[in-house]
Amino acid sequence: MTQTLVDAYDTLLLDLDGVVYLGRRAVLGAPEALEQARAKGARLAFVTNNASRTPGAIAQHLTDLGVPAGPEDVVTSAQAAARLIAEHVPAGSAVLVVGGMGLRTALRAHGLRPVTTALDEPAAVVQGISDTLSYGLIAEGALAVRRGAWFVAANGDATMPTGRGELPGNGSMSRVIATATGIEPVVAGKPEPPLHRESMIRTHARRPLIVGDRLDTDIEAATRAGVDGLLVLTGVTTPLDLLTAAPHHRPAHIAADLGGLHAAPAEVRREGGGWSCGGWTARWEGRQLTLDGGGDPVDGLRAACATAWEAAGDGRADEDAVKPALTVIGL
Known part of the structure; x- marks a missing residue:
């Protein structure tokens, strides 16, 4: 049986706004994906920068949306x-x-x-x-x-x-x-260390995966903590944001939504003068990122990110140089 992404981690440190829900409604497919992760043995911890509500109130909101949770499952800023x-x-x-x-x-x-x-x-x-x-x-x-x-x-x-x-x-x-x-x-909150420390104290995680929708909080927190981060595209981060991300904002994994937890880890491989993923191949030609192929648009984004990040090194890729690739994959 092919190992899925969630199998590599014992705890999911999940952001809420833009990942599990948007306001009063669940992100499409999120409750089912989290139920499946829990059934496979992953510990779910809901880690939020929102300090307005109590853990009990947040847990009740999650439960009402079809994601059963207790106050002990919630970690807040x-x-x-x-x-x-x-x-x-x-x-x-x-x-x-x-x-x-x-x-x-x-x-x-x-x-x-x-x-x-x-x-x-x-x-x-x-x-x-x-x-x-x-x-x-x-x-x-x-x-x-x-x-x-x-x-x-x-x-x-x-x-x-x-x-x-x-x-x-x-x-x-x-x-x-x-x-x-x-x-x-x-x-105290993400990406600063206190919230990650609070999460580790409360969950006793050994192999955590930080899951979020923001590069400057969730993914930077993962980078600073030395753990893997999964960026989902259901919140505020756009594909262009990803392509032009600075090194400390580059996630280990990219997925359209939480359903990506149950797919095999994406294989982004070096091929010739570029990077490939799924049916897509990205190259840096002259002063522009090019992308060829077809299939899952997120695979195209993964290949394009690997190529753009390599070309940018410790800096950020130029927006005008990477935008044509987004047109090709329709993102």
Whole structure:
């Protein structure tokens, strides 16, 4: 029996937005792919930069979408931020929360005291995305940071994918306090180490695969942690983004969606002056990437990426030089 991609790993560290779901609906085929992975013995851990909701609320959302999960299966940037703060401030310290219930719950789990005003003289300020975030709360956070509170951001995502499109993320919102105070936050979420460390502590993974839809968070996190990353094309990353990716944003695997977990690992091989995958062969000719053949468009993208990345070396491929290849494969 041919080994599938998931067989090589004991734990899948899965991003949520853009991978498992988009807003209130599951990504097509995701519940079935994850059920199959679990049946084959893979541990599923849902690792999210979103700090607004509690692990219990996220687990219930997943279950409602057909992906059974409990709070113990969810790892959030709020949990990573809370552990980080607990390691740097005295036990029982006040922490001003510029965010939602996910941060408050995580802080209490580490023996810290969530507050909402700078008058409480918090030892730290932690910010996470929340759809009820107010100017007043942001202002309190800025006051506390100016007075010496340690500033932590749950994540630095500039945007977050939803069923309506990309909306401002915590990275954009935390710029308000950073700009007002001149103090940059310490970031707990992907691609920074605290969230990966939290994931490893909670899952005890030995052969993890980080699965995500973003190069600058999920795939960079995999690169920095020295583990493999799978980039799925159901979220924010486009084929052009992949072709022009810098070295630390280049995934070990590329798939259209989570169904790729159950296919044999793609064989991208050196052939002549280029790279081949499936029925496609890509070459760098003159100042342009060329692609010939047919079959699965994702195989064409894999061959094109290998060729573009080799030509770019430690840099990034030129957009105009690689765009013609996307026209050939229809992506």
